[in-house]
Every structure is written in C-alpha cells, then in structure tokens.
Amino acid sequence: MHLARFPRVRLAHLPTPLERLDRLTEALGGPDIWIKRDDCTGLSTGGNKTRKLEFLMAEALDQGADIVVTQGATQSNHARQTAAFAARLGMDCHILLEDRTGSNDPNYNHNGNVFLDHLHGATTERCAGGLDMAAELDRSAQSFLANGRKPYAIPGGGSNATGALGYVGAAQELMQQADEQGLVIDHLVHATGSAGTQAGLVVGLKGINARVPVLGIGVRAPKPKQEENVFKLACATAEKLGLPGLVERDDIVADTSYVGGGYGIATPAMVEAIEMFARLEGILLDPVYSGKGAAGLIDLIRQGHFKRGETVVFLHTGGSAGLFGYTGIFDFGAQSAEAA
Numbered sequence: 001m002h003l004a005r006f007p008r009v010r011l012a013h014l015p016t017p018l019e020r021l022d023r024l025t026e027a028l029g030g031p032d033i034w035i036k037r038d039d040c041t042g043l044s045t046g047g048n049k050t051r052k053l054e055f056l057m058a059e060a061l062d063q064g065a066d067i068v069v070t071q072g073a074t075q076s077n078h079a080r081q082t083a084a085f086a087a088r089l090g091m092d093c094h095i096l097l098e099d100r101t102g103s104n105d106p107n108y109n110h111n112g113n114v115f116l117d118h119l120h121g122a123t124t125e126r127c128a129g130g131l132d133m134a135a136e137l138d139r140s141a142q143s144f145l146a147n148g149r150k151p152y153a154i155p156g157g158g159s160n161a162t163g164a165l166g167y168v169g170a171a172q173e174l175m176q177q178a179d180e181q182g183l184v185i186d187h188l189v190h191a192t193g194s195a196g197t198q199a200g201l202v203v204g205l206k207g208i209n210a211r212v213p214v215l216g217i218g219v220r221a222p223k224p225k226q227e228e229n230v231f232k233l234a235c236a237t238a239e240k241l242g243l244p245g246l247v248e249r250d251d252i253v254a255d256t257s258y259v260g261g262g263y264g265i266a267t268p269a270m271v272e273a274i275e276m277f278a279r280l281e282g283i284l285l286d287p288v289y290s291g292k293g294a295a296g297l298i299d300l301i302r303q304g305h306f307k308r309g310e311t312v313v314f315l316h317t318g319g320s321a322g323l324f325g326y327t328g329i330f331d332f333g334a335q336s337a338e339a340a
C-alpha cells in the first residue's frame with residue numbers, strides 16, 4: 001500500500017495524540033485504556049471525517065468542482081467538517097439534513113453542528129426522516145449541474161473507498177505510534193456508523209499485518225447489516241489499493257447492542273459514558289457516536305470481555321459540537337446553586 005499515490009489535501013493536524021487514560025483505567029479496574037485523539041484533527045472542533053475529506057476534497061479539486069454537496073442527520077459531524085473544509089478551500093457547500101430523530105428541541109435543530117454549518121457559510125436544506133438520502137443527494141447535485149455549477153457529491157459520512165483511505169492512513173499512523181512507544185495493542189474500539197472508519201482501519205491494519213482486531217460499536221443499523229456495510233466498503237477500499245481479497249468477512253465485527261431507541265436517541269449508558277470521560281479525563285465525547293461507543297467499551301470492560309493485562313485503544317472519533325444540540329439530556333441539578 002502506498003497512500004501517496006492518491007491525491008490528498010493535507011489539512012488535518014496529524015498525527016493525533018495517543019494517550020493513556022489513567023483515571024478511567026483505574027475507575028474501571030480492567031484493561032489499560034488508551035485513547036487515539038481523532039477528536040483533535042484540527043478543523044472546526046475536529047473529528048474523524050477530516051481524514052476522509054483530505055482524500056475526497058482532493059478529488060473534488062481535481063474535478064474542478066466549485067461546490068460540494070453532502071448529506072447527514074441534523075446534528076451531522078460530517079456535514080460540519082465538510083462545511084469547514086469547503087470554507088478553507090474557498091468552495092461553496094450545500095448540505096441536506098435528514099430529520100432522523102423527530103426531535104423538536106430548538107437546540108437540536110439549530111445549535112451545535114447546525115450552528116457551525118451556517119457559521120462556515122454552508123447552505124442547508126431539511127429533509128424528512130426516512131427519505132432515500134442517496135437519491136436526494138443525487139437530485140441536489142443534478143440541480144446544481146443544471147444551473148451551471150460544478151458540484152462534487154460526497155456520500156453520507158464521507159464513506160466510500162476514497163474517504164476510507166483516510167482511515168487506512170490512520171491505522172498506519174496508530175501502529176507507528178504504538179511501535180515507537182513500545183505499546184502492544186490488543187483491541188481497537190470505536191463507534192461505527194456509515195462504515196468508512198472501520199473499513200479503512202481494517203484494511204490499513206491488515207495491509208501491514210498488525211493483527212489488531214477492530215470492534216465497531218454500532219449507532220444505527222442492526223449487526224448483520226452494519227457488518228455487511230463495513231465488509232463491502234472494506235473490500236472496495238482494498239481493491240482501490242490493489243489488494244483484492246485482503247479482507248475476510250470474519251475481520252469485520254460490530255456490536256450493535258448499545259444503539260438503544262435508535263440513531264441519535266439518548267440512552268442512560270451513553271450519558272454515563274460522556275460524564276465519566278468528562279469528569280475522569282477532561283475529554284468531551286458526543287451523544288450520537290463516541291458516547292455510545294464509549295458506553296459499549298465501558299460495558300464490555302465491566303462484563304470482563306476486555307480484561308486486566310490487556311491494552312484497549314479507544315478511537316475518539318470526535319463530535320463534541322453535538323453536545324450543544326443535546327444539553328437537555330443532562331441533569332446537573334444540585335451542581336448549580338444560585339446566590340440568594
């Protein structure tokens with residue numbers, strides 16, 4: 001594999017830190033917990049989409065695009081990072097926001113990532129939940145084309161074989177850091193949604209024969225569908241790199257028991273995970289992805305699935321801007337006293 005063969009706009013702050021979480025490790029009394037800080041990729045509060053956009057936006061520039069069009073849920077971190085990346089490149093950005101949760105909370109609908117989309121100058125368009133968003137994206141790109149623009153369409157989450165290259169690179173970066181620090185990684189855990197992160201990681205790790213298993217904690221689809229989505233994309237990514245057959249179906253493992261009521265719907269375990277990371281480590285997770293991913297990590301440690309003596313790396317995929325769309329799920333009751 002030779003990633004430099006692919007066009008790339010180098011904009012992310014890399015490498016992101018790899019650090020031990022001392023207080024969380026102690027609190028849970030299980031494996032050594034380390035964190036890979038992809039919430040620190042540097043663009044508009046960071047996150048995992050920035051690595052994918054380095055490759056996607058390079059393709060957009062190569063094709064002479066003057067506007068990028070993408071889609072996501074209302075509080076999409078991908079949309080926000082795309083808006084910021086487009087701003088940095090002087091391109092226009094149009095975002096289709098799908099109402100996947102049905103929330104009427106003004107913060108959910110206008111604050112957090114939505115606020116940042118607009119701050120970066122993107123235009124947004126609301127779509128009803130359950131629409132075929134890939135078809136909507138196509139429709140939107142076609143209408144820009146018909147109006148004389150040069151649109152470049154980025155799929156939801158930036159998850160295609162081009163975007164996944166960003167996580168092939170992340171896998172190489174992580175293993176180089178681990179080797180430099182003398183750290184043997186037994187498990188890599190992260191939140192999985194549109195599949196590009198896990199697909200890229202698995203391809204990158206297999207490509208260097210790292211033998212580090214990846215566990216995706218699902219945030220939306222049931223296990224068979226999630227694993228199938230990741231597997232398909234991993235195969236396409238390996239093929240793009242000239243390594244067809246690199247990935248086997250068994251390499252792809254997702255645990256979808258932490259989704260709760262559905263995509264973007266709060267769960268008590270997610271709230272607990274966000275509070276634990278905030279109070280023990282000073283680290284901000286998000287309610288839709290990394291909070292549920294961490295809820296899975298914490299529960300699997302408590303169940304003894306990850307054990308003392310092992311080292312687990314949690315890939316922090318970002319999303320903290322989404323907290324401001326979800327302030328209502330936290331209850332700080334007695335913490336904020338008012339002077340008489």
Ligand SMILES: *Cc1c(COP(=O)(O)O)cnc(C)c1O
Nearest residue numbers: 077193194195197289317318319
């Ligand atoms: C998009 C996202 C994920 C999931 O990554 P995929 O590549 O879509 O599977 C995880 N965490 C955060 C914060 C995200 O924004």
